[in-house]
Amino acid sequence: MNSAQRIFEAIVTTRHADGGIHTVPLGFRHEGDAVVLSPFRPSTTLDNILRDRHAVLNLVDDVRIFAGCLTGRHDWPTEEARDIPGRRLAGALAHMELRLDRVEDDPVRPRLICLQVHAETHAPFRGFNRAQAAVIEACILASRLGLLAEDKIRSEIAYLAFAIVKTAGPEELEAWGWVVGRIEDHFRLMAPGGSA
Ligand SMILES: Cc1cc2nc3c(=O)[nH]c(=O)nc-3n(C[C@H](O)[C@H](O)[C@H](O)COP(=O)(O)O)c2cc1C
Known part of the structure; x- marks a missing residue:
């Protein structure tokens, strides 16, 4: 397995058509300069990114956000993203602001090839737990x-x-x-x- 196949887990925030924020756990890969997201259809995150062309990838160590999103607790504090329309999680250790570059379509699991517009670290990684x-x-x-x-x-x-x-x-x-x-x-x- 090469490093492009390594999957990391993040919280992705996207915007609904009405401006509301959608927050979900999602895996991602680094492929060269790109960040690749692969949501299974049907997916609100997919719909939001195809419409809005942007997403925020939040790297978090507060696993309550992962568990909360899976159990109906979606309302985590957010702050305005710096360079794209959208919001990042206030508790993120780091975040990446992404612009959709292209889509490799698939009836089951399309690949969204995104480019980093801005990245910022907010707090240090405290070690593996x-x-x-x-x-x-x-x-x-x-x-x-x-x-x-x-x-x-x-x-x-x-x-x-x-x-x-x-x-x-x-x-x-x-x-x-x-x-x-x-x-x-x-x-x-x-x-x-x-x-x-
Ligand atoms: C750690 C973790 C990683 C996940 N990665 C993915 C993923 O890569 N693709 C996917 O479709 N769902 C993934 N899921 C499941 C989604 O978070 C879940 O299905 C969510 O409801 C999708 O919302 P959506 O409708 O916005 O796509 C993951 C869940 C967890 C807990």
């Missing part, structure tokens, strides 16, 4: 609830919980609670006699 990585992995499991077997999800959550117990701070604990709560809600609904 296993609980943050565990929350991100749990978010991935929670985003695939209909696709993975319950046993597999439960055993992976049990393993990830070790990193939470050993290395989490209050933010990671809160994020973990949101994601595990979402997973438990799903299984309750799926159980015989389960109801909304």
